[in-house]
Amino acid sequence: xxxTEASRDVVFAEIAGMLRTVLAELGVDDVEIDEGTxxxxxxxxxxxxxxxxxxxxxxxxxxPVNLAEFLADKxxxxxxxxxxxxxxxxxxxxxxxxxx
Amino acid sequence: xxxxxxxxxxxxxxxMDAKGVDPAAAPTVVFIHGLGTDSLASFYLTLAAPVAAAxxxxxxxxxxxHGRSECPDTGYTFxxxxxxxxxxxxxxxxxxxxxxxxxxFGGTVAxxxxxxxxEQVASIVSIESEPPTQPWADRMVQAMDYMAEQLSSEQxxxxxxxQNGAHHAKLARKAAxxxxxxxxxxxxWHGRLTSAEELxxxxxxxxxxxxxxxxxxxxxxxxxRALSHCRTVVIPGQDHSVLVDAxxxxxxxxxxxxxxxxxxVPWIDAVAEARALIA
Numbered sequence: 286x287x288x289t290e291a292s293r294d295v296v297f298a299e300i301a302g303m304l305r306t307v308l309a310e311l312g313v314d315d316v317e318i319d320e321g322t323x324x325x326x327x328x329x330x331x332x333x334x335x336x337x338x339x340x341x342x343x344x345x346x347x348x349p350v351n352l353a354e355f356l357a358d359k360x361x362x363x364x365x366x367x368x369x370x371x372x373x374x375x376x377x378x379x380x381x382x383x384x385x
Numbered sequence: 386x387x388x389x390x391x392x393x394x395x396x397x398x399x400x401m402d403a404k405g406v407d408p409a410a411a412p413t414v415v416f417i418h419g420l421g422t423d424s425l426a427s428f429y430l431t432l433a434a435p436v437a438a439a440x441x442x443x444x445x446x447x448x449x450x451h452g453r454s455e456c457p458d459t460g461y462t463f464x465x466x467x468x469x470x471x472x473x474x475x476x477x478x479x480x481x482x483x484x485x486x487x488x489x490f491g492g493t494v495a496x497x498x499x500x501x502x503x504e505q506v507a508s509i510v511s512i513e514s515e516p517p518t519q520p521w522a523d524r525m526v527q528a529m530d531y532m533a534e535q536l537s538s539e540q541x542x543x544x545x546x547x548q549n550g551a552h553h554a555k556l557a558r559k560a561a562x563x564x565x566x567x568x569x570x571x572x573x574w575h576g577r578l579t580s581a582e583e584l585x586x587x588x589x590x591x592x593x594x595x596x597x598x599x600x601x602x603x604x605x606x607x608x609x610r611a612l613s614h615c616r617t618v619v620i621p622g623q624d625h626s627v628l629v630d631a632x633x634x635x636x637x638x639x640x641x642x643x644x645x646x647x648x649x650v651p652w653i654d655a656v657a658e659a660r661a662l663i664a
Contacts, residue, residue, distance in 0.1 A: 325552050326551070326552075329555065331424075331426070331556060331559075332424065332426035332427070332430055333424040333425070333426045333447075333453060335426065335430060336399065336424075336425065336426045336429045336430065337453075339429070339430075340399065351434060353401070353429060353430065353433055353434035354434035354435065354438065356430045356431075356434075357430065357431055357432070357433070357434045357435050357632070360630075361629055361630070364430060365550075365552055
């Protein structure tokens with residue numbers, strides 16, 4: 286396994302954990318999450334849940350990983366269609382940029 | 386991220402500090418969303434980060450009965466919402482003056498606050514919105530009656546799903562359940578309404594952003610005539626959802642407007658600068 290793959294696995298695990306936290310607050314548990322899971326169709330999350338997730342990501346990784354800025358460049362349809370893997374891509378890229 | 390008791394209601398809010406400048410010396414905008422399916426997400430996921438990146442402090446909050454704020458059974462007059470905004474600024478110790486940016490009903494709340502405490506408001510950006518006048522209240526009565534009728538019909542949700550997808554239909558169902566569990570529909574237009582004379586004497590500069598096909602498309606300059614310090618920008622091809630559907634254009638108008646007012650550019654020049662940027 287390469288360093289990048291390891292990092293990607295770690296980021297995915299952390300984001301999945303955050304999502305479980307958000308879902309638990311909504312009374313949902315025991316849900317399967319993989320990189321193809323969509324926030325809207327599969328997890329049935331609303332935009333306000335994405336705000337919570339954004340805040341959790343900001344708390345975890347700080348300034349270099351600004352999900353709110355990333356989402357502000359997207360149209361509503363794109364935000365609704367987001368999948369967990371898209372977020373993992375974004376975090377891994379942002380962390381690599383900050384580290385490089 | 387936080388929750389704080391304001392006006393007796395547990396209120397969810399989000400803040401972003403201005404970047405690249407001393408936040409203590411930077412202007413502050415307060416984002417106020419609309420009724421129903423809306424929440425602070427409409428602003429947080431569109432304007433908040435770019436506005437903070439432009440050197441402006443951001444506060445966004447969920448109105449009572451919306452998003453992650455407390456949802457009491459009663460207490461949804463327009464006056465409650467205005468009181469909530471003033472109380473939130475007080476408990477967060479934001480002295481201002483602040484720039485209030487309101488979408489739809491959120492703009493009406495902004496006008497209500499500016500009329501009550503004009504010294505606390507540097508400017509208003511009103512998006513598809515209007516002040517709390519008697520004609521506004523009359524329209525709200527009709528709109529709430531219509532909404533109650535529509536949301537009582539299963540066909541409404543089926544149509545919504547067919548036209549806009551399951552996501553919108555799900556949101557509407559949840560909003561309907563919340564609305565019917567509270568007195569929001571039956572009391573939101575109650576409160577201290579504003580006279581034409583009071584409106585004309587409002588000292589606050591107002592940037593009024595409308596969709597060309599929005600709710601005020603028939604007479605887009607009515608607010609300019611009613612206020613002494615207001616100019617309207619119409620974004621063609623947009624409807625009442627102009628904030629979400631044309632958020633880049635709204636951002637391009639908002640940032641130079643707030644910067645201009647903050648640096649004592651005459652408000653009419655701040656309008657001209659904002660308009661030129663999207664022309």
